[in-house]
Structure formats: structure tokens, C-alpha cells
Amino acid sequence: MTESTAAAAQTVEPKRGPKQILLSYFYSRGTLHYDVMVTLILVFIFITPHVWDYGDKPQTTAHVQHPMQVISNGERGMIITVYDADAQVPAGASFSEVKKILRKAVEPITGDAVFVDSWETTTDSQGNLLWKVAAHR
Secondary structure (H helix, E strand, C coil): CCHHHHHHHHHCCCCHHHHHHHHHHHHCCHHHHHHHHHHHHHHHHHHHHHHHHCCCCCCCCCCCCCCCEEEEECCCCCEEEEEHHHCCCCCCCCCCHHHHHHHHHHHHHHHCCCEEEEEEEEECCCCEEEEEEEEEC
């Protein structure tokens, strides 16, 4: 071993301070700190949707069998005509149960940020029962 290689092997890098370590996270690619940070970011991106429920849900209209008619009723209000087959309100349901069922029935069309104000029943030309739901956002 020559003197120059022995001297090079004995040189120790000076300790880096907290500021240099923090800057190495953002400016030094290929270092251990950078690799750890990128790995943690990727783990967060790909693992957290399976761990946490963000409340995202796709809107589905699979259970809607009949078309719904939506008519504007003022600035943010609307009247939605829903077939009874789509709402499926049981006979003798309480006021709050009917309100909940009708809100769930109009949700595929209006989204989940809708409030049911009132409703009335009517029939169409074929005698089918219809719900006229007054709602607002």
C-alpha cells in the first residue's frame, strides 16, 4: 500500500450539520436520504388508499330502472320525478324513512349533496305511482 492510498483511506469526511442533511433531501439525488424520502412518498401514494377511507365513491345508476325528470325550482331548488319502482318506499314508512329513501333514490342524478324538502305522490298516464320530490343543494 502506498503512502497516498493509505492517507486517502484514513481521511474521514467531516460531519454534516442538520442544515446540510436537510438540503440533501431536496438537492442530492442518489443519496440515502433522497432514496428514503422518495420511497416514503411512493408508499404513501400507493398504500394509503387501501388503508384510509377518503369517502370517494363512484356514482352508479345501476339500480335506476326508469328515467327521472328534473325541473328547476328557483335558484338552487329542483323537483325530481321518481318512479315508485326506483324509490321502493314501503307502505307505512315514517316521515324520516321516506325522506331518507327518496334522497337515496335521487342521489345518482343529483349527487350526495342534496337535501329533500318535501314530496308528493302522483300517477303517470299508465297508472304508475310517481314521487315528485322537492330538493335543494
